[in-house]
Every structure is written in C-alpha cells, then in structure tokens.
Amino acid sequence: MAILDPIDFLALQSIRKALADVPGSNFFKSWDFTSDPCNFPGVYCDSDKVIALNLGDPRAGSPGLAGRIDLAIGKLSALAEFTLVPGRVMGRIPETVSQLTNLRFFAVSRNYLSGEIPAGLGQLRSLQTLDLSFNQLIGSIPRPLGLLPSLSNLILCHNHLTGPLPSLISQSLIRVDLTRNNLTGSLGPGSLPPSVQYLSLSWNKFTGPVDRLLRRLNRLNYLDLSLNGFTGLIPGEIFSFPITSLQLQRNQFFGPVLPVEEVTIDTVDLSYNRLSGKISPNLATVHNLFLNNNRFIGPVPASFVDRLMDATIQTLYLQHNYLTGIEIHPTAEIPLSSSLCLQYNCMVPPAQSACPLKAGNEKTRPTAQCNEWKGTHILRTTFHHNFVATMIKKELE
Numbered sequence: 001m002a003i004l005d006p007i008d009f010l011a012l013q014s015i016r017k018a019l020a021d022v023p024g025s026n027f028f029k030s031w032d033f034t035s036d037p038c039n040f041p042g043v044y045c046d047s048d049k050v051i052a053l054n055l056g057d058p059r060a061g062s063p064g065l066a067g068r069i070d071l072a073i074g075k076l077s078a079l080a081e082f083t084l085v086p087g088r089v090m091g092r093i094p095e096t097v098s099q100l101t102n103l104r105f106f107a108v109s110r111n112y113l114s115g116e117i118p119a120g121l122g123q124l125r126s127l128q129t130l131d132l133s134f135n136q137l138i139g140s141i142p143r144p145l146g147l148l149p150s151l152s153n154l155i156l157c158h159n160h161l162t163g164p165l166p167s168l169i170s171q172s173l174i175r176v177d178l179t180r181n182n183l184t185g186s187l188g189p190g191s192l193p194p195s196v197q198y199l200s201l202s203w204n205k206f207t208g209p210v211d212r213l214l215r216r217l218n219r220l221n222y223l224d225l226s227l228n229g230f231t232g233l234i235p236g237e238i239f240s241f242p243i244t245s246l247q248l249q250r251n252q253f254f255g256p257v258l259p260v261e262e263v264t265i266d267t268v269d270l271s272y273n274r275l276s277g278k279i280s281p282n283l284a285t286v287h288n289l290f291l292n293n294n295r296f297i298g299p300v301p302a303s304f305v306d307r308l309m310d311a312t313i314q315t316l317y318l319q320h321n322y323l324t325g326i327e328i329h330p331t332a333e334i335p336l337s338s339s340l341c342l343q344y345n346c347m348v349p350p351a352q353s354a355c356p357l358k359a360g361n362e363k364t365r366p367t368a369q370c371n372e373w374k375g376t377h378i379l380r381t382t383f384h385h386n387f388v389a390t391m392i393k394k395e396l397e
Contacts, residue, residue, distance in 0.1 A: 002048040004037055007075050012037050012050065014072035019055065022088055024063035027056050049078035051102075056085030065089055069108070074099040080126075086110030086134075093132070098123050107131035109155070117156075119144055129153040133177065141166055141183075156181070157200070165206075167191050179203055179224070189213050200224040202247065211235045226250050226269070234270070239263045239282070248273070249290065257291075259283060270294065271317065279304075279318075288315040292341065292359070297373070300326040300342075311335040319359045320344045322373050346370035 004012075013033060021028050031040050038045035044052035053076070056065050064087020073082070074096025080103060089111040097106070098120025104127060113135040121130065122144020130145070133155045140163030141156065151170040157179035164185030165178065175198040183201070186208030192199070194216050202224045209232030210225065217223075223238070224247035231252045238246070239259035249269040256277030257270065262285045269290040276295040283289055284303035300318065305328055307313045314337060323345040334340055334352050341355035343363045 002045075004045065004050070005048045007077075008048070008050045009033075009037060011072040011075035012040075012043070014070045015053070015055075018070035019065045019067040019089070022063045022066050025057060025065065025087075027065065044081075046078065050076045051078050052081040053079065054081070054083045056087060058085055063087070064111070069094055071096050073097060076100065078102055081105040082107070084108045084111060088112060090114065092116075093118055093121075095120055097121065100124065101126065103127055104150075105129045108135070110134040112136055114138070116140075117142055117145070117161075121145060122147060124148065126150060128172070129155075131155040132159065134158040137161060140164070141178075154178075165191060165201075168193065171195050174198065176200070187213050189216060192217060194219065196220065198222045201228065202226040204228050206230060209233070214238050217241070223247065234275070236260045239265065239268075257283070279323075284313070287313060289313065290315070290317045291321070292317040293320040295373075296321040296323060299324055302327055308334055308338050308340060311337050313338055315339045317341045317356075318345070319355055322346050322365065322370060326350065346373075 016028065016031055027041060037043055042054040043050060064085045066088040068089060068091035071094045073094055079100050086109065091113065092115035093113060095118050098118055101124065103124050106127065107129060109131050113132065114137065116139030117132065117137060119142040121127065122142050125148065127148055128150050129152060131153065137159040139161065141161060143166040146166035146168045149170055150172055152172045153175045155175065155177045157177045159181055161181040161183055163183065165183060165187065167190055171193050173193050173195050176192065176196055177200045179200045180203040183204040183206060185206065187206065187210055189212040191213055196217050197219050199217065199220060205228065207229040210230050211233050215235050215237055218241055220241045220243055222245055223243055226247045226249045228251055233255045234248065234253050234257055236258040237260060240261055243265050246265050246268045250272040252274055254274040254276065257275055257280060259280055259282040262282050265286055267288040268286045271290040272293045274295060278298040279291065279296050279301060281301040281303045284301060284307050300323060304313065304316065305326065308316060309332065319341045325347050326342060328350045340353050341359055342349035342353045343355050343359055344365050346365050348364055
C-alpha cells in the first residue's frame with residue numbers, strides 16, 4: 001500500500017485545522033492522522049495522491065462544517081473533486097484553488113463564502129462543474145470563466161454578484177443558473193452556446209432583447225428569465241423547444257405572441273409584460289397559462305373554452321388585458337380542477353371566474369380605457385408589423 005505523499009499529508013492537516021464540525025456533526029471524529037488519511041471519510045486517493053475531498057456528512061439535512069477553506073488546498077496537486085456540504089464555512093475562496101490543474105468538480109453550496117470569485121479559476125481548463133450557489137459572494141463573474149473549454153455546469157445562484165455575464169464558449173455547457181443576483185447588461189446572440197438545456201437568469205437586472213439568442217438555444221428544457229428588464233419580441237420558435245417550464249414574466253417584452261404550432265409546454269408564464277395582439281389558439285394546449293397583465297385584445301379563442309371544460313387546462317389567467325369576450329354558456333360549469341380569471345378586461349367576466357386576491361376587486365375595465373385602446377390599437381399594430389419586418393430583414397442581411 002502506498003504511503004500518502006508528504007505534501008498531501010501536510011495539506012490535509014492544514015485543511016482539517018481550518019474546519020470543525022458544527023454541533024450534531026461527527027464527520028471529523030475518525031480523522032486521526034496517526035493512521036492512513038486515505039481511509040478517512042471523504043478522502044479518496046489514487047496511489048499516494050489525494051484525488052477527491054468530499055467534506056461533511058452528505059445526508060440531506062445533516063449538520064455541516066464551520067470554519068474556512070485553507071490555502072493549503074492548492075497543494076493537493078492531483079485533486080479532481082472538492083465538495084463541502086451545506087454549513088457555516090466562511091471567508092474567501094482561496095486563490096490557491098487556481099493551482100489545481102486537474103480540478104473537474106468544485107462545489108461549495110449553501111455556506112457563507114464571501115469576497116469575489118477568484119479569476120484564477122478561469123485557468124482550470126479541466127473544470128466541468130462550478131457550484132458556488134447560496135453564498136454571499138460579491139463582484140463580477142470573472143471573464144476567464146467564460147473561456148473554460150469543458151465547463152458543463154455553472155451554478156452561481158443566490159449570491160450578490162454584479163456586472164455583466166461574460167460570453168460562455170464551452171460547447172459542453174448544459175446548465176446555467178444565475179438566479180437572484182444583481183447582474184446587469186444585455187445578452188448578445190453569442191452569449192451562450194447552443195448546448196445549454198437549463199437556463200435560469202431570474203431575479204437579476206438584465207436588459208435588452210434576447211430573441212436572437214433564444215432562437216439558437218433549441219435544446220432548452222427549462223427557461224426562466226423572469227423579473228428582469230428584457231425587451232423586444234418573444235420568438236415563436238421557442239414554444240416548439242423541448243421545454244417543460246417557460247418563465248418570462250415581469251419583463252418588458254412586447255408585440256404579438258405567435259407560436260408556430262400547438263404548444264406542449266406544461267407551464268407558460270408571460271404575465272406582467274407589454275405583449276399585445278390576439279391570443280393564439282396554439283396556446284390552448286398549455287396546462288398552466290399566465291397571460292395576465294398585458295395588452296391582449298379580442299375574444300378568447302374557442303379552443304380555450306373546450307380545454308377548460310374537459311379540464312385539460314388547469315390554470316388560465318387572462319386578467320388585466322383588453323379582451324372582449326369568451327364563449328362560455330351561462331349554465332356551463334368549469335371543472336373544480338381548473339382556474340379561470342378574466343376580470344379587468346373589456347368584457348363582463350363569467351360568474352364562475354375565480355381570481356387570485358392580487359387581481360383586485362374591479363371586475364371590468366373602464367369603458368373609456370377600452371375605447372381609447374381600441375382607437376390606438378391600429379396605430380400600435382402598424383408599428384409592431386413594421387418593427388417585426390425590420391427585425392426579420394436585419395437577421396437576413
């Protein structure tokens with residue numbers, strides 16, 4: 001049996017001294033350096049080198065560790081994997097991590113890490129997963145991270161990061177989760193590779209159009225861009241992507257919503273935008289559809305009524321628009337498993353329309369608003385048609 005490399009041995013001792021079990025945790029109880037460290041819980045060796053450190057009891061809900069990540073981690077020259085269970089580990093990510101040229105997996109989630117993400121992590125060309133979620137990190141996402149060729153998972157959600165998202169070039173990138181930060185700037189068509197399947201940028205301060213970028217991401221199965229300042233058109237193509245949940249609410253998207261075919265997405269939330277035009281019948285196949293607080297006009301398509309009555313639609317929120325009617329027979333009963341809200345439109349909502357409290361108490365939009373909107377709609381429609389034509393022309397040039 002190989003004896004552990006002395007440099008790795010001393011590095012493990014330093015890492016151990018910088019960390020401690022929180023009350024209720026006994027992870028370090030058997031870490032006795034008079035015996036072979038390769039037999040310690042969470043330590044994995046290949047020959048005389050440490051190749052993986054998984055620190056803390058991995059069972060869900062178990063107590064974690066406290067302390068800090070010691071600089072000596074950079075001495076573990078063969079380290080390919082480092083994880084810390086959720087706990088109370090504080091302080092900065094050591095710059096010495098950038099010396100771990102074999103590192104493929106670095107996950108320190110749900111602790112109290114602070115300071116900035118070391119730019120040196122962008123030197124780790126083997127890095128595949130970087131998970132620093134649910135910490136207290138500040139500063140920008142280092143531009144070199146975007147150049148990592150093997151990166152497949154970038155999970156930095158629930159921190160205090162600022163600045164723009166650097167372009168990410170890895171053709172292996174699958175998951176990008178930057179939820180609940182303070183990131184800013186716009187996303188160009190080359191910001192993300194077409195390989196991305198999971199994208200969550202919600203609760204940030206991104207702005208500008210994303211239609212050209214979204215058209216390239218045709219492998220998406222989850223998309224959440226909610227609570228930002230995105231503008232422009234929502235491309236009809238994305239409704240044909242293999243997405244299970246599409247969350248675009250609370251932005252500044254405008255124009256018509258025109259899926260190219262029947263939509264098979266389970267949940268589509270486009271609420272609180274500036275979308276307009278008639279509601280597409282192709283959206284009637286969505287189980288949970290939120291179009292409320294927009295500028296849609298015209299009657300609700302008959303296909304929606306059919307699917308409401310057979311309980312295919314579970315949630316249909318259309319309140320706070322400029323809709324003019326829905327063909328529901330006065331004696332018809334909407335299934336208890338379905339929720340329909342139509343109040344504050346240019347129509348009297350059906351009696352069985354059940355709305356959330358935040359929809360307010362006013363059942364019908366004031367006639368003056370409806371007349372004003374009807375008068376200006378022709379001008380708005382002409383503008384949108386011209387705008388769409390210009391955007392398509394630019395893409396073809």
